[in-house]
Amino acid sequence: MYALSRFWQSTIGKKIVMAVTGIVGILFVLGHMSGNFLMFKGQGAMHDYAQLLRTSMPLLWAVRAGLIVAVVLHAVAAYQLTMRSRAARPQDYAVKNPQVTTLAAKTIRWGGVLLLVFIVYHILHMTVGTVHPQFTHLDPYNNLSIGLRNPLVAGFYVLAMAALGLHLYHGGWAVMRTLGVARPSASPLKRRVALLLAIVVAAGFAAIPIATLAGMFPEAPALQVETH
Numbered sequence: 001m002y003a004l005s006r007f008w009q010s011t012i013g014k015k016i017v018m019a020v021t022g023i024v025g026i027l028f029v030l031g032h033m034s035g036n037f038l039m040f041k042g043q044g045a046m047h048d049y050a051q052l053l054r055t056s057m058p059l060l061w062a063v064r065a066g067l068i069v070a071v072v073l074h075a076v077a078a079y080q081l082t083m084r085s086r087a088a089r090p091q092d093y094a095v096k097n098p099q100v101t102t103l104a105a106k107t108i109r110w111g112g113v114l115l116l117v118f119i120v121y122h123i124l125h126m127t128v129g130t131v132h133p134q135f136t137h138l139d140p141y142n143n144l145s146i147g148l149r150n151p152l153v154a155g156f157y158v159l160a161m162a163a164l165g166l167h168l169y170h171g172g173w174a175v176m177r178t179l180g181v182a183r184p185s186a187s188p189l190k191r192r193v194a195l196l197l198a199i200v201v202a203a204g205f206a207a208i209p210i211a212t213l214a215g216m217f218p219e220a221p222a223l224q225v226e227t228h
């Protein structure tokens, strides 16, 4: 217990926690994005998928709990590391001339906050249904078709996916550095893996609200679902 607490207190400990929970997040978004592509197969495929996820409710709740713990640890470690780095340099540099910086690095913190807001809204929208105009349990095809045909809502989804892409670009690179997979290099802009991940995930997710707005997922007749 003492060793665990010392690990968490240390700056490198928090960075490792961020890296490991970040990897959990990356695996989750890759799985979730692949599942979303079933929209192109239609209402039946999405319904079967939603049911498959609910095969074992205890397992689903265990996964949900693991994801919540990962997100909370990631955000708390990020906040504490930000406070530490501010305390270490209470006054900003008079002249800031970083050797390498990217839009992704500059937006990582606010982008992270936007993603947290998105996740809360998204769960209320697509899982709980409280902020959805016409939510039907176990009919994710129509929930997306109806929920994303409002351009403001679809626009917010696309904006959040742009933030997710930037977050993964910077975070994907940071995780490799923290865990020592990528060594400091003379050409730090060689971040192809992180870049590829960011583009695939942002474009793959954004395809759904964009295709909905383009009319590719017209509302289907209501499913006759048995609720249990």
Ligand code: HEM
Pocket (backbone or CB within 6 Å): 029, 032, 036, 049, 050, 053, 064, 119, 122, 123, 126, 127, 140, 143, 144, 157, 161, 164, 205, 206, 208, 209
């Ligand atoms: C355009 C992008 C996205 C679309 C179209 C989408 C679609 C959906 C749908 C339809 C559900 C409900 C599934 C069901 O109840 O069977 C869902 C649930 C969820 N989504 Fe997304 N999603 C998107 C992006 C994201 C992102 C970026 C994250 C996280 C970083 C995320 C996290 C979640 C979570 C945590 C759930 C709840 C799962 C549960 O029931 O426990 N989603 N999403």
